[in-house]
Amino acid sequence: MLVLGIESSCDETGVALVEALGAGVPRLRAHALHSQIDMHQAYGGVVPELASRDHIRRVLPLTREVLREAGCGVDAIDLVAYTRGPGLAGALLVGAGVACALAAALEKPVLPVHHLEGHLLSPFLSADPPEFPFVALLVSGGHTQLMRVDGVGRYELLGETIDDAAGEAFDKSAKLLGLPYPGGPALSTLAEGGDPAAFKLPRPLLHSGDLDFSFAGLKTAVLTQVKKLGPALDDPQVRADLAASTQAAIVEVLVKKSLAALDATGLQRLVVAGGVGANRALRSQLDAACARRGVRVHYPELHLCTDNGAMIALAAALRVQAGVARPQRGYAFDVQPRWPLEAIDF
Numbered sequence: 001m002l003v004l005g006i007e008s009s010c011d012e013t014g015v016a017l018v019e020a021l022g023a024g025v026p027r028l029r030a031h032a033l034h035s036q037i038d039m040h041q042a043y044g045g046v047v048p049e050l051a052s053r054d055h056i057r058r059v060l061p062l063t064r065e066v067l068r069e070a071g072c073g074v075d076a077i078d079l080v081a082y083t084r085g086p087g088l089a090g091a092l093l094v095g096a097g098v099a100c101a102l103a104a105a106l107e108k109p110v111l112p113v114h115h116l117e118g119h120l121l122s123p124f125l126s127a128d129p130p131e132f133p134f135v136a137l138l139v140s141g142g143h144t145q146l147m148r149v150d151g152v153g154r155y156e157l158l159g160e161t162i163d164d165a166a167g168e169a170f171d172k173s174a175k176l177l178g179l180p181y182p183g184g185p186a187l188s189t190l191a192e193g194g195d196p197a198a199f200k201l202p203r204p205l206l207h208s209g210d211l212d213f214s215f216a217g218l219k220t221a222v223l224t225q226v227k228k229l230g231p232a233l234d235d236p237q238v239r240a241d242l243a244a245s246t247q248a249a250i251v252e253v254l255v256k257k258s259l260a261a262l263d264a265t266g267l268q269r270l271v272v273a274g275g276v277g278a279n280r281a282l283r284s285q286l287d288a289a290c291a292r293r294g295v296r297v298h299y300p301e302l303h304l305c306t307d308n309g310a311m312i313a314l315a316a317a318l319r320v321q322a323g324v325a326r327p328q329r330g331y332a333f334d335v336q337p338r339w340p341l342e343a344i345d346f
């Protein structure tokens with residue numbers, strides 16, 4: 001089964017071909033990505049209308065690129081998968097429209113996919129795929145959740161952020177430090193030369209006794225520091241110290257809550273997914289803490305942490321393999337800009 005996946009929920013156009021043979025773990029045949037970061041950078045964030053228009057420009061050339069890379073014709077596609085939500089409505093409509101038009105022309109079925117399920121399952125494309133059941137830490141630009149995952153489509157929410165997402169905390173703090181959008185990767189690079197103990201920043205909800213997160217207060221604390229420092233922030237070492245302290249606060253909460261989720265479920269396996277899963281400090285601290293407990297940690301390949309088409313094609317392939325999805329022969333579509341993962345029910 002050859003699955004074409006199309007992702008267009010935000011500011012990345014991603015297209016990929018994933019092949020599933022029998023019940024084996026699906027394999028990535030080809031993938032192509034166009035990031036709109038340069039286009040949105042001038043505005044300090046994603047401009048929805050510009051995002052939709054750029055998806056229109058990119059999606060067909062990227063589709064041709066993956067077919068060429070995989071060395072197959074468009075007729076070889078057995079199933080077309082697309083991101084149905086959550087995300088920007090206009091951006092989602094581009095991917096959904098193209099996917100359904102293509103499938104209709106080819107007389108092949110389509111399968112709508114939940115973007116977060118794509119992130120969640122993306123480590124299955126790594127060299128060391130996880131086994132069920134596991135605890136998943138989903139840390140992206142719009143979400144911060146801990147889930148218990150018993151199988152494909154069997155997701156139980158254990159806790160989530162009550163305000164900002166971890167990626168948002170990285171991005172907003174980075175903006176306060178004058179770093180360009182999206183600030184997460186830039187802040188983490190700046191943090192490498194800094195002292196994580198230089199500034200005392202809050203660890204919100206660290207001892208709340210539940211598995212929820214809160215990052216809005218951290219952004220305010222960083223703002224207070226920035227104002228207090230004033231011109232002193234021009235010193236490269238001070239900037240690096242504040243970046244390192246901010247990253248340390250976010251990472252400590254993510255690590256402690258992940259360990260608490262492992263305790264609460266009694267599971268011995270952790271999967272980390274979403275853009276913040278690319279963060280080096282998070283990976284090294286999770287690896288160290290989990291090694292001490294004999295817990296295995298699985299991550300997506302670094303280039304598949306942020307949005308991509310491969311995770312959408314993969315999620316569709318895994319859903320079909322597990323018998324939890326019904327590929328559709330009807331080509332009417334809708335999108336779901338707001339859509340909790342626990343609510344998926346096709």
Ligand code: ATP
Nearest residue numbers: 140141142143167184185274275276278279306307
């Ligand atoms: P969602 O998936 O919740 O809809 P999204 O698709 O925008 O949101 P992702 O593409 O998964 O989110 O991840 C993007 C986020 O990851 C951004 O907030 C970005 O700053 C953050 N990020 C990426 N790399 C790193 C890194 N190395 N360190 C910290 N944050 C990072």
Ligand code: MG
Nearest residue numbers: 010011012307
């Ligand atoms: Mg993005």
Ligand code: FE
Nearest residue numbers: 119140306307
């Ligand atoms: Fe995402």
